[in-house]
Amino acid sequence: MSAPPADTLRDPAGRAVDVVGAGPAGLAAAITLARGGRRVVVHERASDVGHRFHHDFQGLENWTTGGDVLEDLASMGIEPTFAHTPFFETTLFAPEGRTHVYRSARPFYYLVRRGPVAGTLDEALKQQALAAGAELRFNDPVRHLPDGGIVADGPHGSDVIAVGYVFDTDAPNGAYAALSDRLAPQGYAYLLIAHGRGTVASCMFADFHREREYLERTVRFFQERVAFTMSAPRRFGGFGNFRPAQVVQRGGMLYSGEAAGLQDALWGFGMGSAMLSGHLAASAVVGGAAARYPAELRTRLGGLSRAGAVNRYLYARLGDRGYRHLARRLDAARDPRAWLRRHYHPSWVSRALYPFAAHALRHRADAGACLEAGCDCTWCRCTHDEGLRCRVG
Ligand SMILES: Cc1cc2nc3c(=O)[nH]c(=O)nc-3n(C[C@H](O)[C@H](O)[C@H](O)COP(=O)(O)OP(=O)(O)OC[C@H]3O[C@@H](n4cnc5c(N)ncnc54)[C@H](O)[C@@H]3O)c2cc1C
Numbered sequence: 001m002s003a004p005p006a007d008t009l010r011d012p013a014g015r016a017v018d019v020v021g022a023g024p025a026g027l028a029a030a031i032t033l034a035r036g037g038r039r040v041v042v043h044e045r046a047s048d049v050g051h052r053f054h055h056d057f058q059g060l061e062n063w064t065t066g067g068d069v070l071e072d073l074a075s076m077g078i079e080p081t082f083a084h085t086p087f088f089e090t091t092l093f094a095p096e097g098r099t100h101v102y103r104s105a106r107p108f109y110y111l112v113r114r115g116p117v118a119g120t121l122d123e124a125l126k127q128q129a130l131a132a133g134a135e136l137r138f139n140d141p142v143r144h145l146p147d148g149g150i151v152a153d154g155p156h157g158s159d160v161i162a163v164g165y166v167f168d169t170d171a172p173n174g175a176y177a178a179l180s181d182r183l184a185p186q187g188y189a190y191l192l193i194a195h196g197r198g199t200v201a202s203c204m205f206a207d208f209h210r211e212r213e214y215l216e217r218t219v220r221f222f223q224e225r226v227a228f229t230m231s232a233p234r235r236f237g238g239f240g241n242f243r244p245a246q247v248v249q250r251g252g253m254l255y256s257g258e259a260a261g262l263q264d265a266l267w268g269f270g271m272g273s274a275m276l277s278g279h280l281a282a283s284a285v286v287g288g289a290a291a292r293y294p295a296e297l298r299t300r301l302g303g304l305s306r307a308g309a310v311n312r313y314l315y316a317r318l319g320d321r322g323y324r325h326l327a328r329r330l331d332a333a334r335d336p337r338a339w340l341r342r343h344y345h346p347s348w349v350s351r352a353l354y355p356f357a358a359h360a361l362r363h364r365a366d367a368g369a370c371l372e373a374g375c376d377c378t379w380c381r382c383t384h385d386e387g388l389r390c391r392v393g
Helices: 024-035 069-075 121-132 208-225 271-286 290-318 320-332 336-344 348-362 378-385
Strands: 017-020 040-043 057-061 085-087 089-093 099-103 109-113 135-137 160-168 174-178 188-194 197-204 231-240 253-255
Touching: 017 024, 024 040, 024 121, 024 271, 057 188, 057 197, 057 271, 069 109, 069 271, 099 320, 121 135, 160 208, 174 208, 188 208, 197 208, 253 271, 271 290, 290 320, 290 336, 290 348, 320 336
Parallel strands: 017 040, 040 135, 089 174
Antiparallel strands: 057 109, 085 109, 089 099, 160 197, 160 231, 174 188, 188 197
């Protein structure tokens, strides 16, 4: 582990701004800093970008924006040079198995791939950061955080895990989600297929140690409901952090992305807020107004984070009843995408319930608590291997 080199602390004398982490938040920050005329050094502990991911599909969510998420990225100086497939239709299997198909004139989301290979979001952001003039240092873990830098080192805890397979297929493009505690306790399962590749996963908020059982049930469920072939399946696992109100500024350091706790607590859409927060942190640094970053972040993303936390709190309490209600409301909506936008939008209800939701999320029982030494489930591997503090004692 290394401390940032002395020549890369602070900027005013033309020295580099340090960014810790080359994920979407750190790379978006690097692009903005470099385009703003600052020298920037990104320290990444892995040997390349996207090491947390496995070439799996993720959805770049497109309903919380008034326009289109790709336009939002363009306004931050990020071009869609990554492979992206718009989805105007999505199928939801409600808890009792009923099928709901939703369509929208505008994409619900764009499927993108994650990982250290050509065509992924990670590789595209890396190339754009390099082209803008940022320096990327791989195999360079930072233990002592830089003063005056941007911290974008990803989740600081694991509240949710996703386990799944990536595979090849000859099935047509399609996006499917299933809400059922049998497949993904308190969470959701998904099947995403685009251009001959697929990802199927169970994203669970509880009962982590039975991940294999849930994953196999998830695969069986989708194979029964959606005819698709799975060749060359590769298993993967990942984790996320949903605890609200994390530190966003400490001294001269600005936190962005999941490191700042920015993550959609309901369904885990974190890429958009990672890139936006990285961009906002970097803009504040470029403008010499780092102290204004927390307020700017609250204005742009605070309401959304609060609404996400409240939605998660309510669905966790209501269980399958809540998901059935959600499916019925979406059925009744003339424009399901617009309904989702309202659902994610801050309201007096989310303001009133947020203190309860935040308390519940912060003090959530450790659903994945280690029961035995040497357990190799995703939660245990992530909390230990990733250097996160094991909250089990
Ligand atoms: C399985 C799975 C599915 C997901 N699906 C979706 C989805 O469909 N849609 C969506 O929007 N989001 C999804 N997410 C969430 C999304 O991937 C994250 O929110 C997003 O990647 C966060 O970006 P980040 O830059 O904050 O953190 P990260 O992507 O985690 O990047 C942080 C980087 O910092 C590096 N790092 C860590 N510590 C150090 C250190 N000490 N020194 C140097 N470098 C360090 C890490 O190696 C990493 O490269 C999913 C997540 C998972 C796990």
